[in-house]
Amino acid sequence: MGNQKLEDGNLCKDCAKQLSPWFSDRRRSTVEDIKRQLAYREENWGRASQFRTTRSYGEDWKVLLDEEHRWFTVTRARDLADANPDILDYTALTGCRVDIDESRTEQKREGPDGKEVTYNPPRYEYSYDFEVIISVNNPYFDEMKFRLNNSSVYIEPQNTMQRPMMGQQGMMGQRPMAGRPQSGMAGQRPMMNQSGMNQRPMAGRPQSG
Template identity: 60%
Template sequence: MALFSKKNCDVCGGKIGMLGNRKLEDGNLCKDCAKQLSPYFSDRKRSTVADIKEQLAYREANKADVAAFNVTRTLGTGTKVLLDEDAEKFIVSSAKRWQDGNPDVLNFSQVTGCLVDIDETRNEIMQTDSEGKEKSYTPPRYEHDYDFYITIHVNHPYFDQIRYRLNSSSITVEAPTGRMMIQGGADVGRRSVAYREHENLAQEIKDVLTQVRQTVRDNVAAANAPKQAVTCPFCGATTTPDAQGRCEFCQSAINS
């Protein structure tokens, strides 16, 4: 008798190889099906087979949205936020050929917030004495590593946030000697051009996503606002303009 019995994927029906099983709440998932899930999805173990099939159907439909996506603005250099401002949609991708990765296409209106976090680590810089032993400088010297993270909170059926590192590698800055009261933070980081550039870029991404979300919501609110009756300057009738701003009686453009 085999020690481990082979299982079938409850989603696609294929055989699951050694170490290839991804457990679901009520079944098994092969690694090939798992690769097709959204990269921002993190609730697999508590998902049912039906949940996964539903998400894979969404991911398949997402391919059409990717094909129709027209980049009008790019924010970032490594991992990028790509905007289709005409369609009011965006994606986040680190791939050079982002179309091949089937990135999730989201509407501007799905953004619920955007946060910027800066992770900092401090390491002492050591020197080597004549005997080859490491020892501290007097006064001690430190270098600080900074990483910028963007968290985009979204209203989406399969994930609630997109978090990624803005800088491709840590930004290292040496603290100024003789000013050891400065323990780190932005006072040290801003000594670096790279730190300032990423700080400005992070703020730009936050501002843009916040603004486009608000613009969409303002437009929806305006469209749903009660229409007011006006007097048509062309036919003199009291009318409520239609969606194109035309008089309902003579069809003249009142709001042109």
């Protein structure tokens, strides 16, 4: 029970538990491929037992360094000998990057008839997740991907639009007037009547710094 398909056979659930957590190419693996990986994982267990953390980065998922052996691993486990995370040499590291996953959900309000209607202009709630992808040279996987944040980071729009004060035209949600250049922030007009913005000094008044 619980067998998983291989390219030329089946993988039992007990052997599947012993494979690398970063391994994802099971269906294209042969029985011999799995046997070689199980041998690699048995050898890795010896490294995990010898691993001595000298530096730790992260809170949930952690990047651990053993500077004496020049090894590193990525794991959530506290007991490395029991969890047997993949222990890699420094030289196996080939790259690292951070991916930001953005999701957008439109917010709506209740109309006079009780039905949901869109704001004008539309309002959105944004959520962000941050993932680290460590690229490695390994025969059984080529990247170690894990999330930095425990829960998504949410950014909600302002509930009410504020009327701009006299001399200011930089409030969010306003459309730029025709013929005027836009500032570097989306949906904002450039703020006017500020010192240092191509204004002529008034006669008899000193200029600001």
